[in-house]
Amino acid sequence: xxxxxxxxxxxxxxxxxxxxxxxxxxxxxxxxxxxxxxxxxxxxxxxxxxxxxxxxxxxxxxxxxxxxxxxxxxxxxxxxxxxxxxxxxxxxxxxxxxxxxxxxxxxxxxxxxxxxxxxxxxxxxxxxxxxxxxxxxxxxxxxxxxxxxxxxxxxxxxxxxxxxxxxxxxxxxxxxxxxxxxxxxxxxxxxxxxxxxxxxxxxxxxxxxxxxxxxxxxxxxxxxxxxxxxxxxxxxxxxxxxxxxxxxxxxxxxxxxxxxxxxxxxxxxxxxxxxxxxxxxxxxxxxxxxxxxxxxxxxxxxxxxxxxxxxxxxxxxxxxxxxxxxxxxxxxxxxxxxxxxxxxxxxxxxxxxxxxxxxxxxxxxxxxxxxxxxxxxxxxxxxxxxxxxxxxxxxxxxxxxxxxxxxxxxxxxxxxxxxxxxx
Numbered sequence: 001x002x003x004x005x006x007x008x009x010x011x012x013x014x015x016x017x018x019x020x021x022x023x024x025x026x027x028x029x030x031x032x033x034x035x036x037x038x039x040x041x042x043x044x045x046x047x048x049x050x051x052x053x054x055x056x057x058x059x060x061x062x063x064x065x066x067x068x069x070x071x072x073x074x075x076x077x078x079x080x081x082x083x084x085x086x087x088x089x090x091x092x093x094x095x096x097x098x099x100x101x102x103x104x105x106x107x108x109x110x111x112x113x114x115x116x117x118x119x120x121x122x123x124x125x126x127x128x129x130x131x132x133x134x135x136x137x138x139x140x141x142x143x144x145x146x147x148x149x150x151x152x153x154x155x156x157x158x159x160x161x162x163x164x165x166x167x168x169x170x171x172x173x174x175x176x177x178x179x180x181x182x183x184x185x186x187x188x189x190x191x192x193x194x195x196x197x198x199x200x201x202x203x204x205x206x207x208x209x210x211x212x213x214x215x216x217x218x219x220x221x222x223x224x225x226x227x228x229x230x231x232x233x234x235x236x237x238x239x240x241x242x243x244x245x246x247x248x249x250x251x252x253x254x255x256x257x258x259x260x261x262x263x264x265x266x267x268x269x270x271x272x273x274x275x276x277x278x279x280x281x282x283x284x285x286x287x288x289x290x291x292x293x294x295x296x297x298x299x300x301x302x303x304x305x306x307x308x309x310x311x312x313x314x315x316x317x318x319x320x321x322x323x324x325x326x327x328x329x330x331x332x333x334x335x336x337x338x339x340x341x342x343x344x345x346x347x348x349x350x351x352x353x354x355x356x357x358x359x360x361x362x363x364x365x366x367x368x369x370x371x372x373x374x375x376x377x378x379x380x381x382x383x384x385x386x387x388x389x390x391x392x393x394x395x396x397x398x399x400x401x402x403x404x405x406x407x408x409x410x411x412x413x414x415x416x417x418x419x420x421x422x423x
Contacts, residue, residue: 006349
């Protein structure tokens with residue numbers, strides 16, 4: 001149960017902040033955002049605030065912000081249509097009722113001759129019961145709504161649509177999603193630095209583990225290490241290096257404690273590093289420091305470090321050193337989250353979430369159709385050409401890209417499931 005909650009919180013936070021980046025910059029540019037969604041598929045929860053419907057959907061495989069103009073507007077009023085018009089006090093159209101007009105007794109029923117709800121914002125036609133049969137024209141308000149089957153959909157004048165914005169505004173709106181993932185990772189690393197401190201290079205012992213040889217030998221947190229076996233110690237990495245090279249070999253620590261010099265013999269226990277090699281450990285953590293400057297510096301360095309590591313791993317995937325089996329989908333991320341939750345609790349989960357956030361930011365910036373990076377690539381082409389790529393052609397590329405991504409997701413998820421049951 002703990003793992004399920006951890007997975008939902010982590011996944012939800014990563015997607016929420018990613019989509020929040022898109023939403024904030026889109027609204028700043030004046031784009032009408034119809035929906036802000038976490039997940040895909042059927043709606044589980046939804047509510048509307050101002051112009052936007054906020055939804056949580058069933059399938060935890062991403063999220064989206066549905067902006068006006070990204071897809072063709074679904075409602076088009078053609079000549080011959082009979083619609084109901086609800087007007088405000090200035091005789092401007094507030095609502096256009098497409099069906100079930102009998103539920104709106106105050107509406108004017110019109111047979112449409114011409115309508116434009118994108119550019120000039122007007123509707124003209126003949127009203128039922130008008131004995132003079134005059135062709136009447138009404139102005140449509142920029143925030144008017146269509147009413148169909150009891151549901152309201154706000155119209156999208158062209159100046160509220162994604163395509164109407166400058167290349168710079170569109171670029172920022174799309175780039176803001178991945179950028180927010182890097183910001184989130186940075187913030188989480190900074191919070192971690194405030195909670196547990198930032199590793200220091202000073203040769204001072206940090207916390208000691210209960211079962212380590214350091215505590216059993218008599219070393220204490222805060223001891224200053226001046227030398228080991230007579231070799232002078234300048235910084236913490238020197239301590240680590242000597243210990244690692246001497247598993248089960250007694251070492252004499254020359255330390256300072258409360259102004260008093262003393263020597264304490266310590267024998268490192270045997271452990272193994274990531275490559276399976278034997279190393280020495282004594283059960284002591286590096287010293288830490290807590291300060292705003294150190295915390296911010298740590299946030300920057302950790303975000304940069306994991307960005308570099310993920311790009312390095314992607315390079316191996318491209319060169320064939322990693323296969324598709326090395327990739328993980330939602331199931332694999334769930335399994336990894338379970339392992340992290342069992343190993344280290346909240347601190348490790350926070351670090352895991354920050355790493356995943358960097359990963360999500362990078363993945364979305366790759367120039368792959370249907371991802372943010374693919375869209376940014378089309379914007380780059382537009383900047384070079386001086387005009388946008390044909391929307392239908394671009395839409396087809398993104399559609400095919402999305403289909404291939406879903407296929408890849410299925411393959412990766414199937415591999416994750418097989419690993420889960422085999423393990």
